Amino acid sequence: MTKSVRMTVFALLAVVAVILGLTFNKFTQSPPLDRETLRDSGVFIFETPRTFSMAPLVNHENQSFSADNMKDHWTLLYFGFTYCPDVCPTTLAKLNELSLELQELNSELAKRFKVVMVTVDPQRDNPAKLANYVPFFNRDFVGVTGDMANIYELTRQLNVAFTTVGDTTKDDYLVEHSANVVLVNPKGDYHGFIRPPLVAVQLAKNLQAVDRGF
Template structure:
């Protein structure tokens, strides 16, 4: 009897198909988790609020205080003849420029820059921002005069006036220096003053200042960085 070819020995331990499937599912789950983490990190890098770098902002002319400064009590009035007090600075961000309506150049140019800044802000930030012109010449800038001047730049801007000494204290706390300069007689004068813009946070504290010259598009990014880094 001739020898016939032998079939390969297919004997051995049986394959546990259920266990194999569980192993595959576990491997796939781990890979999906790893991919999700990687994608999440990339999204976070793109969408996270930019970190506040005070030194970088300082080099750009923006001073952000490590400890926001309290503002003393005051009573002023708006161009709408409504009371204006420290409580009026709460629950929103406030950009304050100190100037006067007879100012020939710096004041109107800065008000135009502030109006352009509002156009540059994201939709969610614009309604959370109020802009003030606080007059340094209350003798001439009463509510009626301010009501003819301030809305010309933006209908939502607010003019603020009041007693001279109250304005001086408020200006001093915002690092604003100013002085009256006569030009012939007491009725003909101008006011020399600081040109920066003060920023008050929603707690009503003096938070930062922007030095001139102003680029509204750049300033909008700087302002948004400060807002995103703020914890109420």
């Protein structure tokens, strides 16, 4: 084999190696974060995450819960109440399904997502009440309560609406509230939100894309 032929063969082999490498990357690397596609499935990601502040609240173990508790991991923040007849238990059950799907998809990914329910009914939802309710859906879920003024200020910043319906001097009043799940990124910023219905299998894949694009 002449020198020129050998050089031609080596050049062709190099080209083939590049093509194979590009093909491998195409099938093994996650696709770029596509906000429009995510939006179509109910996941809304802001172009620029929004900062917010919060006065300390307390979790269902009666320990302080502050903004620092939502750093270094993703937080799926849901606002509801334990007396909720339908939406809240359904949402928490779906978030539990999501946790199981994330675990199935990638155990390390699952560790990076925490679920927190902040009550919009602190008059009835004290730590003990939350402790009997929130961990029922998943023992790793955290329930949070505290002063109503502090909760209201937090919901205002996170675009979560709620209003009390009925006589609050009786124990059968309800609270109408947004059903969106707020997404807080590992820096502790308001990253976006998720609209129901929550389809666990698809949402797990979407959150994987969000995590990889962070």
